Amino acid sequence: MFLLQFRNELWKLFGKKRTYIGFVMFLLAQNVIALVFRYTHASRPMQRMLEAGGQVAEHYISALTIATIMLVPSAAFLLPLYVALIGGDLVAKEAEDGTLRMILCRPVSRVRLLMVKFLAGVVFSFLLVAALGVFGLAFSRMHFHWGGLFVWMPEQSIFSLFDPGTGLSRYLAGHLMLVSEAASIMCLAFMFSCFNIKPAAATILALSFVFVSFIMEHIPYFKDYQNWFFTHHLNLWQLVFAETVPWWRILQSLSLLAGFNATFLTIGVAAFQVRDIKS
Amino acid sequence: MINLRSVTKRFGARVAVQDLTLNVKPGEIFGLLGHNGAGKSTAIGMMLGQVWPTSGEVIVCGHDVTRNRRRALERVGAIFETPAFYDYLSGWSNLVILASYTAPTRKQRIKEVIEWVGLTGREHSRVKTYSHGMRARLALAQALLPKPDLLLLDEPNEGLDPEGIHEMRQTILRLHRELGLTILLSSHLLHEVQQLCTRIAVIRSGRKVYEGPVAEARRSTSRWRLVTDNFDIAVARLRAAGLVKSASDRNQIELADGVTSDRVVRFLVESGFNVHEIAREESTLEAFYLSLMRDTESTHDAGADLNSVPTTNISNTR
Numbered sequence: 258m259f260l261l262q263f264r265n266e267l268w269k270l271f272g273k274k275r276t277y278i279g280f281v282m283f284l285l286a287q288n289v290i291a292l293v294f295r296y297t298h299a300s301r302p303m304q305r306m307l308e309a310g311g312q313v314a315e316h317y318i319s320a321l322t323i324a325t326i327m328l329v330p331s332a333a334f335l336l337p338l339y340v341a342l343i344g345g346d347l348v349a350k351e352a353e354d355g356t357l358r359m360i361l362c363r364p365v366s367r368v369r370l371l372m373v374k375f376l377a378g379v380v381f382s383f384l385l386v387a388a389l390g391v392f393g394l395a396f397s398r399m400h401f402h403w404g405g406l407f408v409w410m411p412e413q414s415i416f417s418l419f420d421p422g423t424g425l426s427r428y429l430a431g432h433l434m435l436v437s438e439a440a441s442i443m444c445l446a447f448m449f450s451c452f453n454i455k456p457a458a459a460t461i462l463a464l465s466f467v468f469v470s471f472i473m474e475h476i477p478y479f480k481d482y483q484n485w486f487f488t489h490h491l492n493l494w495q496l497v498f499a500e501t502v503p504w505w506r507i508l509q510s511l512s513l514l515a516g517f518n519a520t521f522l523t524i525g526v527a528a529f530q531v532r533d534i535k536s
Numbered sequence: 537m538i539n540l541r542s543v544t545k546r547f548g549a550r551v552a553v554q555d556l557t558l559n560v561k562p563g564e565i566f567g568l569l570g571h572n573g574a575g576k577s578t579a580i581g582m583m584l585g586q587v588w589p590t591s592g593e594v595i596v597c598g599h600d601v602t603r604n605r606r607r608a609l610e611r612v613g614a615i616f617e618t619p620a621f622y623d624y625l626s627g628w629s630n631l632v633i634l635a636s637y638t639a640p641t642r643k644q645r646i647k648e649v650i651e652w653v654g655l656t657g658r659e660h661s662r663v664k665t666y667s668h669g670m671r672a673r674l675a676l677a678q679a680l681l682p683k684p685d686l687l688l689l690d691e692p693n694e695g696l697d698p699e700g701i702h703e704m705r706q707t708i709l710r711l712h713r714e715l716g717l718t719i720l721l722s723s724h725l726l727h728e729v730q731q732l733c734t735r736i737a738v739i740r741s742g743r744k745v746y747e748g749p750v751a752e753a754r755r756s757t758s759r760w761r762l763v764t765d766n767f768d769i770a771v772a773r774l775r776a777a778g779l780v781k782s783a784s785d786r787n788q789i790e791l792a793d794g795v796t797s798d799r800v801v802r803f804l805v806e807s808g809f810n811v812h813e814i815a816r817e818e819s820t821l822e823a824f825y826l827s828l829m830r831d832t833e834s835t836h837d838a839g840a841d842l843n844s845v846p847t848t849n850i851s852n853t854r
Contacts, residue, residue: 258639258640261636261640262636265632265636268625268633269633272625354620355616356621359678360634361586362584362609362614362688363634363637363638363682364605364607364608364610364638365606370637533547533581533586533588534581534586535577535578535586
């Protein structure tokens with residue numbers, strides 16, 4: 258029964274056109290970024306940096322490097338937007354459309370219904386991140402050669418050079434970790450979606466929470482409290498690109514994200530359980 | 537089949553349903569009447585475990601909905617005033633999805649139900665292409681899928697044209713006749729309720745003001761039809777004797793309180809009138825409903841609070 262309901266939830270989710278907004282935008286955005294890199298001098302500063310370090314710049318200005326560069330703004334701005342949009346829709350849109358009332362005249366428990374929806378949201382998050390990675394690599398490969406990976410992320414003090422094989426494995430691992438960011442923001446929006454509010458409000462509240470956390474995390478006075486901020490742990494995917502991967506720090510962030518998600522989910526379930534569903 | 541015991545529902549300071557007690561017996565078509573916002577939908581919401589009662593017990597199919605919602609709703613189907621579907625999916629897909637929240641359903645069962653409601657040939661079209669009538673049929677199909685014993689219909693005629701209303705009425709009667717379903721129907725189309733229901737309850741401002749058989753409600757008027765040799769003179773004599781309160785020019789009289797028809801007949805015969813016919817006028821449900829609303833309104837106007845709205849039962853209106 259659970260699997261059947263889960264399959265049907267996916268059917269509902271992927272039957273809607275708005276589910277594909279994120280996929281289409283990644284397709285367009287990454288294509289445009291790749292073209293800009295190819296036909297402008299946008300890669301010059303990177304070239305100078307590599308040459309200053311005694312490296313053969315041409316080897317590292319590759320499809321993998323460009324795809325990873327594209328990943329940073331996409332993960333910071335576009336990904337949260339699209340997962341929050343879907344997470345905010347999952348319950349609130351059904352309540353707004355009246356289909357939630359149709360479902361809840363059946364003997365399904367509210368907790369089970371939420372679990373099925375949450376899992377569908379996780380599947381969406383995974384697929385969106387996978388699309389981000391595939392599109393990024395595909396479009397950059399259309400315009401750049403296959404070569405080593407150069408990563409420079411000053412905020413995380415990361416300056417790394419990898420051969421193509423290791424670069425690709427880091428690129429894949431980075432996306433795997435990025436799923437935790439996508440699923441966590443989706444879960445946050447899902448929690449708001451369980452309250453008696455409009456789907457747009459759930460999305461906006463989730464994004465506001467993320468932005469406020471991001472702003473507070475970057476206020477120098479709060480540096481000692483970084484671990485308390487949700488967004489601080491969302492960046493764990495970047496750590497995979499360090500020369501030596503700080504697994505302990507990654508595990509710490511993953512467990513804290515699991516805690517955040519469990520809290521969001523518990524609040525959402527509790528709010529939904531006591532709520533009256535009316536037309 | 538449905539038992540509401542002193543159920544109250546408050547939304548903040550607003551009381552939507554107050555101390556509502558209802559008993560719907562197996563096999564009957566029960567009408568829930570009341571103006572918009574009277575509390576009908578809230579009462580149905582509580583029967584479906586969508587709205588949690590503030591106090592009281594809601595028993596459906598022998599199970600407490602608050603404590604054992606799954607068992608209570610296993611054999612229940614419901615239709616709402618504006619049935620909502622996943623418009624971007626086909627009627628078939630909608631049925632598959634909604635049925636999965638009750639139990640896995642065989643394709644054959646879905647086909648049967650589609651045929652029963654008359655949607656064959658359109659089941660694979662997207663719901664957004666359906667007319668209002670087709671959506672109503674799809675709503676009925678989803679309600680019938682779990683092979684229900686009890687059907688809750690919340691304003692099922694809302695938005696339907698006269699043809700659709702007629703079709704819905706025939707369908708409800710057919711469901712009752714062929715499948716033996718117990719049906720609770722909430723509506724403010726009194727003519728429909730009169731034609732369909734065996735018993736009714738009237739709710740006003742969240743409180744039940746009447747519960748009883750439709751036939752009794754229609755007979756509960758105090759007007760009688762009197763056919764005699766000279767109606768006007770007979771009425772004048774009856775008035776003088778204090779046996780009638782009022783009379784209309786259509787051979788109708790209203791008996792004074794405590795006066796019975798046999799006393800009137802005896803008086804007229806003894807006074808030398810030939811009485812050809814005397815019979816209680818059968819009122820329409822609409823007339824009964826409106827008089828009930830007027831009565832309870834005047835109780836309100838007299839400064840009574842909600843608690844003093846009288847619950848009419850048939851024994852004291854006869």
